[in-house]
Amino acid sequence: MRAWGNSQRHRTIAAIGLGVLLLTGCSATEPPKAKPWASAGPVWHSTYEAPAPTVIAPLTGETVQSDALDHPSIAAKIDNHPLARAQFGLNETDIVFEELVEGGMTRYVGVWHSTVPEILGPVRSIRPMDPDIISPLGGIVAYSGGQPGFVNMMQSAPVYNAIHGQADTATTFFRSPAKRAPHNVHVKAREVVAQHDDLKAPQQHFAFSLDIPSSTAAKDGTPTARVNLTFGSLGTPSWAWDAATGAWGRFMTGGATDTDNTGAQLTATNLVVLRVPVTVSADIPKTELIGSGEAWVSTGGATVHATWRKDSQTDTIKLVDDNGVTVRLAPGNSWVELVPTAGAVEFVAPAS
Template sequence: MDGQKTVRHSLWPRLTGWLKRHRERIYFGIALVVIIGAGLGVLDYLKAGADYPPPTNSLSVAPKKKEPPKFYSPLTGELVPNEAATKRQVTAIMIENSTSARPQSGLKAAGVVFEAIAEGGITRFVALYQNSRPGLIGPVRSVRPYFVEWLAPFDSAVAHIGGSKRALDMVRGGTFKDIDQFFNAQAYWRATDRYAPHNVYTSFDKLDALNAAKGYVSSSFSGFPRKPDKPSPQPTATKIQMDISSGLYNVSYLYNPSDNNYLRFQGGQPHLDREAGQLAPKVAIAIKVPMSLGFEDGWREQINTIGSGQAYVFQDGTVTEGTWRKTGVKDQIQFLDPAGKAIQLNAGQTWITAVPNNKTVSWQ
């Protein structure tokens, strides 16, 4: 027993001495084993996780749903259901405005209306339609050359009953889509509740069929620059007066802030669409134009549409005093602010009245 204790006591000093002499190598070896083990563990973890999808971040946001494209009418700037509607055939219809023709039908659905004196101080309208299809429009009357020049940039079909010589030379010259009642009587009829010549009417069921038969199926044109409504918090032009010829044909507007439009009056009375009520365009424009008498198939009113002149653009309860400009028959009329920049018009019906240079436009 004493011998065993002696051996143990003799080995221990030598063992501890060896450990002291080689402790750095021992620590390095232990660290190396630990590092290798850890690396093998990570590798096993990665291999095991390769068959599983990465974890989902519960705070991630779902991708935003793509909005469908929106399409707007080039005639009115209003939203239309699809791209095809932006290319639909435009039809321009000459509509009478003598006292015997009132109230008219279909005017409230027009996208753009031009108004000017036709003869003897009596005004007349050319109303342009693209996506609205009223079932009754009229009374339809004859065309004049200045109306042809205003409608020309819209690539429209032209519905009318004859016209002055120069106007007929234009629309029958091969560059216009002419749908004159003289040659297409099936698309028009005479009403029995009015007397001739104030009783010719049409509808878009008939006009659509006539246009399709002639191959007039689409229109390519640039309309007016448009913008969304933005009513002025302090309207400055709420009562508008446009003197055109005489009391029966002078026009006035009353601004309607609730709908941001202009209630239309003529001859001091509300101007009514027989089926749809009082006319109320979103934009009312007066253009000052030179007028004179010229001989065609008789003495006719003449308006120079090519050039420029004063313009008054009423919208949002305010007025922009600027200029109109038209450089050619097929070129669109422009409305420019005092800086020469195109005025953006509210989407919706736009009514353009030609006021002789010697007449006045006023507001308050």
């Protein structure tokens, strides 16, 4: 009985083992099959792309792609005679310098780099202070000519002189039939810049904050609703703060809204007012910009008192507040108002 019992037990164990093998579908030595979910479903790939490297635009303080401004700036002597208005391209400038000229009027040095308009102008003749304004920019200067001594001064500066009536500007400067000479010389700005793309981009001109609220004037300045300027008898522009747009809006002598050729009001993120001595030779005023003096910076509806300094023709203008701390402008465009010491500056507080 024990022999039968052992044999029967062995047969039973063998039968159970065979059942297990049949249930698992593999032998003891067969490798396990791959699990069906291991290769099932979609294959996911990342769509992340590293953002393009950025830099700070040297004339506006705005953040841009590093290769977006890999070209020279173009400065131009812009006419501000009533017969020259409305001008082309002034609302696309990075910086505008306003200066006193003959007859108590003003003219502009407009500077374009972040945006270069298709057409700018009308351009007029160069003046003796312009080499000091334009030299720190390098790049290109466009103008209609001028007295030989002034032209020689400009041509001695480290910039490319693009002058109306010369062979190299025959296809890029033109007279508009819409205006009367001499207030009708315009420039195909993009074509001029493309012809000289081997020139370097400008150096940084001012210190900048991250935004308007963190700018020096907005943080530490006195609330300001309006800025009234007197250059001369026919040069009395003003600026009014517009909180809705976050910019200063410009008004001409007499109070009319100052506009560009599109009909849009001229605006500025920053107003930089410098009190400057002016010398006169043969009835030609010259703003003396090598030196230092009193300044104000207006941003974000407020104004801070400052001191300006420029040590040489190729140096940029430096601004420090009354504590000796560098003034930081907000990112955006700036108008630099070169008001004679014999002129006047008035800052009007908001109505209470």
